[in-house]
Amino acid sequence: MKDLELVDVDTDVWLRAPSPWHLQPDGPTDEEWAALLTDAVWTGVEPAPEAADRERTRRLLLAAGSRETPDPASGWAWKYLHLPAPDDEPVPALIAFLPPDGPRDEVLRSLVRANDPTCVEPPMVEEVETPIGQALRALAYHVTADANGDESLLATLSYAWRAEDPDGDPSASLDVRLWTGYTPDRVIAMADDVERLARSLRWVDVPGETAG
Amino acid sequence: MSETAPSRPPTGYSLVLPPGWLRLPARPGAAEPVLDEALDEAFAGLPRDSVGPLRAELRRRALALVAEARFADAVDVYVPLLGVRGRPLPASVIVAVTTLPDALSTDLGTDATADAATAGLLSRVAANGRGAVVTLPAGPCARVESHEPPRDEGEGHGTRRVVFHLPVPFATQRWVVVNCTVADGLSPMTETVVDLLDALLSTWRWRDGLVL
Numbered sequence: 001m002k003d004l005e006l007v008d009v010d011t012d013v014w015l016r017a018p019s020p021w022h023l024q025p026d027g028p029t030d031e032e033w034a035a036l037l038t039d040a041v042w043t044g045v046e047p048a049p050e051a052a053d054r055e056r057t058r059r060l061l062l063a064a065g066s067r068e069t070p071d072p073a074s075g076w077a078w079k080y081l082h083l084p085a086p087d088d089e090p091v092p093a094l095i096a097f098l099p100p101d102g103p104r105d106e107v108l109r110s111l112v113r114a115n116d117p118t119c120v121e122p123p124m125v126e127e128v129e130t131p132i133g134q135a136l137r138a139l140a141y142h143v144t145a146d147a148n149g150d151e152s153l154l155a156t157l158s159y160a161w162r163a164e165d166p167d168g169d170p171s172a173s174l175d176v177r178l179w180t181g182y183t184p185d186r187v188i189a190m191a192d193d194v195e196r197l198a199r200s201l202r203w204v205d206v207p208g209e210t211a212g
Numbered sequence: 213m214s215e216t217a218p219s220r221p222p223t224g225y226s227l228v229l230p231p232g233w234l235r236l237p238a239r240p241g242a243a244e245p246v247l248d249e250a251l252d253e254a255f256a257g258l259p260r261d262s263v264g265p266l267r268a269e270l271r272r273r274a275l276a277l278v279a280e281a282r283f284a285d286a287v288d289v290y291v292p293l294l295g296v297r298g299r300p301l302p303a304s305v306i307v308a309v310t311t312l313p314d315a316l317s318t319d320l321g322t323d324a325t326a327d328a329a330t331a332g333l334l335s336r337v338a339a340n341g342r343g344a345v346v347t348l349p350a351g352p353c354a355r356v357e358s359h360e361p362p363r364d365e366g367e368g369h370g371t372r373r374v375v376f377h378l379p380v381p382f383a384t385q386r387w388v389v390v391n392c393t394v395a396d397g398l399s400p401m402t403e404t405v406v407d408l409l410d411a412l413l414s415t416w417r418w419r420d421g422l423v424l
Contacts, residue, residue, distance in 0.1 A: 017288050050339040085297065120228075124407060139404065141411035153230045153415060155408070184230040184408050188401065189296040 002166055002203040004097070004132070005175065009080065013193050015041075016080040017065035017092065020072035034062035041086040049086070057086055064090040080197060082180070082190050093180040093194060094114050095201075100175050100182045111160035111177045112138035120153070128159075130199050132176075135161045137198075141184065141190075156181035157191060159198045166203045176201065221383035222418035225307075225350075227290070230408070234293045236278050238286040238306075243278045244366070247271060250388025254294055281306045284391070303405050305412065312385045330379045339375050350416045353378040357406070359396055370376030374406055376413055390416075 009016075018033055028036065038058040042049050049057075063069070064081050069092075077097055083089040101107065109115060114125045114136075121142035140156045158179040165172035178198050180187065229235065234250050236243040251271060255263045274291050281289045290305035312333075334345045334354045341356030354377040362370040372394045380386040392409040396402050 035265075088297065119412050139407065141408065141414075143415060151228045153228045153412060183232055184411075185292055185295050185301050187234055188301065188404050188408065189299075191400075191404065 002172075003202060003206045004163060005031075005204045006078070006080075006095075006197070006200045007202045007204065010179065010193065010196060012013050013082060013084045014197060015061075015065075015083055015090070016079045016094075017081050018067050019078055020067045020076075025188060030062060030066050034058050034065060037061050037065075040054045041083065045086055052088060060090055064092050069095075082193060084190075084193070089182060089186075090184045091186060091190065093178060096177045098175040098177070100162055100173055108136040108160040108162060108176055111175065112136050112158040112179075113140045114138055115157060116140065116142070118142050128195075129160070130159075130197075131202050132161060135159045135198065139187070153184060154174050154181060155184040155187040157194055159194075161201075163201075219382065221380055221386070222420060225388070225418045226415075226417050226419050227412060228415035229290065229412070232292055232294055234272065234274075234291055236289045236291065238278055238282050238289055240282070241319050243275060243289070247274055250293055260342065270300070277304055277306075282310070284308050284419060285310065301405055301408075302398070303409065304393050305409065308389045308393040309380075310389055326384050330384065332376070334379065341343065343375075348376075348378075348414055348416060350418055351378065353413075362420070368395060371375070372396040372402050372406060374409055378416070381418060 007126065015037055015052075018028075018030055035058060038054055038061060041057060042054060061081065061083075065079065070076065075096045076094040078095040080093045080095075082093060083090045098111075109125065111124070112125060113119060114123060116123075119140045119142050121141065123138040125136055125138045128135050128137045137159050138157075140158070141153055143151050144154055145151045156179060158177065160178075161176045163174045163176050163191065164170075178194075178201070180190070180194055214416075225323060227235075230399075234246070236246055251267050255267055270293065274289075274293075277291065278286075278289050284306065286306045288307040290307075292300040292303060295301050331345075331352070332348060334352055337343075338345045338354040341354070341358065343354055343356030345352055345353045355374065356377070357372070357374045360371045360373055362368060364410045366379075374392040376390040376392070378388045378390065390413060392406075392413075394402050394405045394409070
């Protein structure tokens, strides 16, 4: 029996954040996780950071890595934070697994926002080859307003797969969505890292389980 | 500022900018205070010794671009100020207004003939530059994309230029020319930034309240 995992993720740029679906009673709280990761990302950095730098990192990690953001009801299962340098802003990339429901192309186009009327123009959708098969990839731009009504142009980079079970069990197939959204400048700058994260998704053997 | 009434020429426009982008008015003396305020805010709290050279370089480049744009009758210049880790996207947008020669607009007697003549002119402009007539939410425009070789060794692979020619509604002789440039040869980043500029132009709206 196989399961989907992210394999050989580049830990120089990605940090795994707590998942809302893998709560461990004795595991770290979000606050404890943010404090631990703050220590980890600043270890060995010269010159040593000021206390204010460390506090900023801890605060940003806590905000971006919280299990409650975005609302777990939206269906995300895994979250990775893009943090190529300790004084960067961490930007989340989210991964959701969904039971296949409808024709492949139609569902995947919906998952990458290909027909989303809130986009300022129809996003360019591409087919890309990955280790678990063809994915749809799209970079979409949309306008959002803050509490003051000031509008900004933001970007969302999405990948979507219909991941067929390599052992041929149709009931084990999954639709997968991976996405990140932030300022266009940052999303464009991190696009190569997101591509590598998408390509690290693999079917792996589940220990102690056999096919059939 | 309000959306303009649909039967008279607009006196201005708006664009929804990505966070971190800045609008610099091109009229003499107008860009400096806007730029200085944005740089002050961006570098607030950071030691002047370490960020001083970067700040000075960003200011020099932005003001050089504004000075160059002024010679092309620009009204506004848009720049990504800081980008990611102090490296702005290699892109700029210059908005200029031009008045057509009488010879090009002598037959624009009625609304119907004016619309037809404008459509014809758009087609000619697009064809001359091997571009296309595209329809933005703000109306039709001629979109012309070209490559310019580097002017000197320091300019890398040259420049990708995308020019949007927008006829001002109900002002038959006035056109807005939006001149977007991106550093070329950075595939796939060049194409991705061109896509961002297309998305940016999709947010163009004719307005009252700003002087074209």
